[in-house]
Amino acid sequence: MTDDDITGRDGVLDRPRTYVFDGATSRRGYPLNTMLMTLRSPAAREEFTADEGGYCDRFGLEPGQRRAVLDRDWTAMLELGGSIFYVYKLAMMDGVSMQGLGGVFTGLGEAEFTAQLRSGGRSDG
Template identity: 60%
Template sequence: MTKARDNYVLDLRASRRGYALNRLCGSLKDEENRRRFSEDEAAYCDAYGLTPEQKKAVLERDWTAMLELGGSIFYTFKLAMLDNKSMQYLGGVFTGMSAEEFTAAMRSGGRKFG
């Protein structure tokens, strides 16, 4: 798994790079697509034209790599939901905390910068 870092900027360049990845994840809002994805994840990735790196990140559920490869949290969360992962779980992954630690940090006012 890729090491967590402080931020991920989804600018125009990253958005273009992640277009196929975000389309795939966005397609998972439909039940039929979730079924097709679950039946053959690799073929589903190929059908959306993911790069080899994006495909590897999806198949290995390397959430941080997905963001680094242009994925948007709003789309990758659809894939996480398919795996019964919460937003708090992903928040923990992206910040290097457990889901419980991340939840506690948010409840106590979030991360303090300064």
């Protein structure tokens, strides 16, 4: 597979349900990712759990980012600049595995996504 196989004429990645985390995405997602990164700390997790909306407000999230966090809209978090590595910190708090997120992002359930991984991954054909 060449780069031409996966990008359109404008050079943008042309893969359904694939999120490119580039410089622009990183800048947009900075407040969201900063907030999510704090969830490494047990004290921060306690504060977040006590007042999720207030905790989000401390980091200046865009309204859509705030809503995505509160609604646990994993896909929207990526679309709004979230890095999967930081989004996963929140998912772990909710008991959502990486395979569970993979199922959400691919439109499969966790079990089906895991089975697909075990059988060698998805076929693009």
